[in-house]
Amino acid sequence: xxxxxxxxxxxxxxxxxxxxxxxxxxxxxxxxxxxxxxxxxxxxxxxxxxxxxxxxxxxxxxxxxxxxxxxxxxxxxxxxxxxxxxxxxxxxxxxxxxxxxxxxxxxxxxxxxxxxxxxxxxxxxxxxxxxxxxxxxxxxxxxxxxxxxxxxxxxxxxxxxxxxxxxxxxxxxxxxxxxxxxxxxxxxxxxxxxxxxxxxxxxxxxxxxxxxxxxxxxxxxxxxxxxxxxxxxxxxxxxxxxxxxxxxxxxxxxxxxxxxxxxxxxxxxxxxxx
Amino acid sequence: xxxxxxxxxxxxxxxxxxxxxxxxxxxxxxxxxxxxxxxxxxxxxxxxxxxxxxxxxxxxxxxxxxxxxxxxxxxxxxxxxxxxxxxxxxxxxxxxxxxxxxxxxxxxxxxxxxxxxxxxxxxxxxxxxxxxxxxxxxxxxxxxxxxxxxxxxxxxxxxxxxxxxxxxxxxxxxxxxxxxxxxxxxxxxxxxxxxxxxxxxxxxxxxxxxxxxxxxxxxxxxxxxxxxxxxxxxxxxxxxxxxxxxxxxxxxxxxxxxxxxxxxxxxxxxxxxxxxxxxxxxxxxxxxxxxxxxxxxxxxxxxxxxxxxxxxxxxxxxxxxxxxxxxxxxxxxxxxxxxxxxxxxxxxxxxxxxxxxxxxxxxxxxxxxxxxxxxxxxxxxxxxxxxxxxxxxxxxxxxxxxxxxxxxxxxxxxxxxxxxxxxxxxxxxxxxxxxxxxxxxxxxxxxxxxxxxxxxxxxxxxxxxxxxxxxxxxxxxxxxxxxxxxxxxxxxxxxxxxxxxxxxxxxxxxxxxxxxxxxxxxxx
Numbered sequence: 014x015x016x017x018x019x020x021x022x023x024x025x026x027x028x029x030x031x032x033x034x035x036x037x038x039x040x041x042x043x044x045x046x047x048x049x050x051x052x053x054x055x056x057x058x059x060x061x062x063x064x065x066x067x068x069x070x071x072x073x074x075x076x077x078x079x080x081x082x083x084x085x086x087x088x089x090x091x092x093x094x095x096x097x098x099x100x101x102x103x104x105x106x107x108x109x110x111x112x113x114x115x116x117x118x119x120x121x122x123x124x125x126x127x128x129x130x131x132x133x134x135x136x137x138x139x140x141x142x143x144x145x146x147x148x149x150x151x152x153x154x155x156x157x158x159x160x161x162x163x164x165x166x167x168x169x170x171x172x173x174x175x176x177x178x179x180x181x182x183x184x185x186x187x188x189x190x191x192x193x194x195x196x197x198x199x200x201x202x203x204x205x206x207x208x209x210x211x212x213x214x215x216x217x218x219x220x221x222x223x224x225x226x227x228x229x230x231x232x233x234x235x236x237x238x239x240x241x242x243x244x245x246x247x248x249x250x251x252x253x254x255x256x257x258x259x260x261x262x263x264x265x266x267x268x269x270x271x272x273x274x275x276x277x278x279x280x281x282x283x284x285x286x287x
Numbered sequence: 288x289x290x291x292x293x294x295x296x297x298x299x300x301x302x303x304x305x306x307x308x309x310x311x312x313x314x315x316x317x318x319x320x321x322x323x324x325x326x327x328x329x330x331x332x333x334x335x336x337x338x339x340x341x342x343x344x345x346x347x348x349x350x351x352x353x354x355x356x357x358x359x360x361x362x363x364x365x366x367x368x369x370x371x372x373x374x375x376x377x378x379x380x381x382x383x384x385x386x387x388x389x390x391x392x393x394x395x396x397x398x399x400x401x402x403x404x405x406x407x408x409x410x411x412x413x414x415x416x417x418x419x420x421x422x423x424x425x426x427x428x429x430x431x432x433x434x435x436x437x438x439x440x441x442x443x444x445x446x447x448x449x450x451x452x453x454x455x456x457x458x459x460x461x462x463x464x465x466x467x468x469x470x471x472x473x474x475x476x477x478x479x480x481x482x483x484x485x486x487x488x489x490x491x492x493x494x495x496x497x498x499x500x501x502x503x504x505x506x507x508x509x510x511x512x513x514x515x516x517x518x519x520x521x522x523x524x525x526x527x528x529x530x531x532x533x534x535x536x537x538x539x540x541x542x543x544x545x546x547x548x549x550x551x552x553x554x555x556x557x558x559x560x561x562x563x564x565x566x567x568x569x570x571x572x573x574x575x576x577x578x579x580x581x582x583x584x585x586x587x588x589x590x591x592x593x594x595x596x597x598x599x600x601x602x603x604x605x606x607x608x609x610x611x612x613x614x615x616x617x618x619x620x621x622x623x624x625x626x627x628x629x630x631x632x633x634x635x636x637x638x639x640x641x642x643x644x645x646x647x648x649x650x651x652x653x654x655x656x657x658x659x660x661x662x663x664x665x666x667x668x669x670x671x672x673x674x675x676x677x678x679x680x681x682x683x684x685x686x687x688x689x690x691x692x693x694x695x696x697x698x699x700x701x702x703x704x705x706x707x708x709x710x711x712x713x714x715x716x717x718x719x720x721x722x723x724x725x726x727x728x729x730x731x732x733x734x735x736x737x738x739x740x741x742x743x744x745x746x747x748x749x750x751x752x753x754x755x756x757x758x759x760x761x762x763x764x765x766x767x768x769x770x771x772x773x774x775x776x777x778x779x780x781x782x783x784x785x786x787x788x789x790x791x792x793x794x795x796x797x798x799x800x801x802x803x804x805x806x807x808x809x810x811x
Contacts, residue, residue, distance in 0.1 A: 136708060154700070156293075158293065159296070171707050
């Protein structure tokens with residue numbers, strides 16, 4: 014019910030958004046990024062924060078081509094908590110990866126605010142992943158060599174380089190500790206991932222995703238590997254973040270009950286938004 | 288920052304990487320040890336050769352030599368000018384050293400060298416190798432009262448004791464004279480009918496063959512000097528010495544059971560030398576000499592062949608002095624150049640001035656050319672072989688790194704999903720390679736230097752374990768394994784090892800950098 018209403022809204026606004034972006038198509042990717050970086054207000058003016066237009070993606074397995082996404086159109090507003098549901102193999106994770114610049118679509122475009130991001134050079138995409146998107150995964154993906162604090166600090170280390178990090182390390186550690194405190198892990202700072210429970214690892218991953226103050230949080234089955242209680246705890250955290258900090262969240266899940274807790278749910282069936 | 292932290296963590300947690308660290312360590316240590324020993328060997332050998340040979344040797348071909356060394360030296364000084372620091376004429380002849388041990392005579396083939404003790408010490412370091420402290424200060428052919436070294440001067444009191452050296456010198460000679468007198472008296476008492484020549488002949492077969500010696504000498508004064516009587520009859524051994532000779536240490540010394548040194552001949556003993564005269568055909572002459580000191584350069588080739596005597600005496604006995612002019616022939620002129628002079632340039636100047644069919648002019652390096660070149664080639668080949676060892680270690684690093692990259696595929700995906708660039712990921716593995724190289728070569732450096740420092744203990748350990756002598760001083764010129772650590776060599780070895788470690792990590796690092804983040808994250 015909620016999905017159909019939002020779809021209608023998206024359609025009406027989508028047209029104008031498309032118009033503005035097409036005007037900028039001819040410009041180079043990095044230039045667009047610069048414009049977008051320089052002009053922070055452009056986010057406020059646009060109707061969506063992240064959008065996919067006619068996105069196609071195939072995977073190759075040997076000689077076979079497996080079409081995963083077959084023309085996906087989707088727009089996510091700023092401050093929205095969107096759930097993408099679908100059966101496994103329907104391409105929802107792939108869509109999330111494309112939005113998070115982890116992969117490039119075969120056809121179609123991905124926009125962040127008014128700027129196309131799927132054709133940006135690798136270095137700009139790396140920066141986007143580091144500064145604009147926060148990613149969390151079903152299997153947490155923490156580095157086993159680092160403790161919880163080290164894992165949370167990792168995006169800061171990547172962002173600031175050796176001396177930049179060393180200069181600000183006190184502030185950074187304070188920030189990381191505050192975030193871990195926020196996800197109720199202040200007692201686990203020095204623990205390695207193997208010493209943490211699934212829920213704790215996912216909370217660490219959320220703290221890591223938030224350390225660079227991203228605009229969008231992309232969550233790939235964040236509860237998929239957790240029991241109901243731990244999963245619910247994660248969803249609570251996400252909801253709180255969405256409510257208190259107006260953080261845009263895109264969550265992929267196959268669990269309808271979890272999806273229902275998002276602001277809006279879209280369904281991905283056979284590579285298309287239903 | 289994350290690159291450093293991660294490669295440090297990888298070093299701490301991936302024990303398999305220790306295998307490559309160890310291989311680098313062993314390679315570096317081996318290279319350092321081998322190079323230090325080889326350059327120590329070369330350096331010590333050059334030092335010792337140079338101690339005997341002067342910078343330049345000006346040789347006349349043949350045993351007869353060339354006449355008027357003073358004229359030659361003046362001419363040399365005119366040509367080479369300021370580059371000359373000192374010169375001395377010498378006479379070299381092959382000879383037979385004969386001495387009596389108990390009732391038997393021992394004969395040794397030697398290189399008999401006539402030198403002028405004062406000027407010879409200016410052109411070479413040979414006086415440093417003498418066994419009497421005063422002779423080292425000022426070499427002399429006069430027998431000393433005593434005080435010869437009882438142990439090796441360089442090795443100190445722990446080196447083998449030299450039995451008999453405490454008596455060496457005049458005390459030994461006086462004791463010999465007393466014993467000889469007592470023996471003669473006993474012989475006379477028991478067999479009074481024997482004539483004196485017969486009595487002496489039993490103890491000294493050389494007393495009867497002094498004729499060629501007389502023939503070789505100028506006719507004047509032979510009869511007065513030698514007379515009809517045998518020399519030993521008018522010669523008081525207890526107070527007089529024959530012409531002094533300095534003989535090579537190895538010519539006299541033998542090893543005892545305990546490794547101590549015993550001597551067949553001591554300073555104070557008389558020896559006989561037989562050598563050719565200068566005329567054609569050469570005839571053998573023999574002369575009696577008193578050993579006044581030993582010469583020990585620790586180059587066994589020299590220590591077992593060299594016998595030094597005063598040049599005048601040798602020229603006289605060989606008939607090298609022109610009876611009319613009184614000018615003596617010499618075989619060669621030893622030249623010492625001033626510090627920093629170009630050996631080769633001076634040699635070439637002299638070669639241009641003196642006809643090569645009469646004179647051979649060579650530097651000390653030329654003289655030992657084949658030996659030095661052989662050692663140099665050996666060092667070069669060993670270096671190539673040993674660097675191959677490190678290259679093998681490099682392939683080990685390559686294989687292990689590929690393994691680690693595969694194992695860390697998911698982590699690489701995570702780093703990329705957090706915004707790490709391909710170059711950043713590559714840098715992790717390159718710095719990991721550099722770190723392995725540094726740790727490996729650092730450990731190798733310490734191990735190598737420790738090994739070099741305690742190489743003799745190691746040698747003893749190996750000898751004890753294997754029961755076989757590893758380093759035989761009689762074969763390898765030196766009493767101890769010589770080592771010389773050259774800082775430049777160390778820098779090269781370590782730079783080479785690190786370069787190999789980094790180069791070996793380039794391929795795995797490239798692979799890691801090119802991993803697709805999504806595929807890497809999915810990797811199980």
